[in-house]
Amino acid sequence: MREDLKPWYKQFWPWFLIGLLLSSITFSLIYLVVSIRYYDGSVEGDYYKRGLAINEQLAKQEHARALGLEAQVLFDSRTGDVVVDLEGDSRPESLALALVFPTDSDFDRALTLKHVHEGRYVTTLEEPLRYRWYLQLQPETGEQAEWRLTGEISFPSDAPVTLKPGL
Structure with a gap:
């Protein structure tokens, strides 16, 4: 040893x-x-149904194009006012503006704009926004809307954004 x-x-x-x-x-x-803690929920349970719904989205875009719709959206960073000027053959009493955050659905916002005068719609944001957002403008909330206009914006921005038919 x-x-x-x-x-x-x-x-x-x-x-x-x-x-x-x-x-x-x-x-x-x-x-x-x-x-x-940071579960992103990237896989939807009904992914097949969502895939089939793309045809409905395309139909909404085509309907907006047929109506000749286009919108100018202005976000006033000082007052929080959101002004939409809608051009085309549709004048609903209110519009639904969805602000979609690209990476986290918890930040998504839905705004209802009231018609004030000949294609002008107005609402107010509670707090200022930052970063990049996708915009979706429809005559009503949900998937039942007849048409949809889309666009994107990076905040802070005082320049108007043009929303057009398209994905």
């Missing part, structure tokens, strides 16, 4: 292997917590 043999807890390799195991457990737990 050799006397210069150290006990296991004073040697390098057992601690190296234990460290590898503990670090893998630690990182696994961190990734588990992050994946649960």
Whole structure:
């Protein structure tokens, strides 16, 4: 028996292997917590139905094009006013403006604009917006709307945005 043999807890390799195991457990737990907390919900349960609904969206765009619809949207960053000037053959009493955030649906906003005068619709934002947003203008909320105009904007911006038929 050799006397210069150290006990296991004073040697390098057992601690190296234990460290590898503990670090893998630690990182696994961190990734588990992050994946649960920041779940993005990227896969829809009814993805097949949503895929079939693209034809309905195309029909809405074509109907808006047939009516000759186009809209100018102006966001006033100082007052929070949202003004839409709608041109074409449709004058509903109110419009639904959906502000869609590209990466997180929790930030999406829905605004209802009231008709004030010959194609002009107005509403107010509660708080100023930042970053890039997709805009969808319809005569009513939901999938039952007859037509849809789309566009995009990056905030802060005081320049008017033109919404046209299109995806």
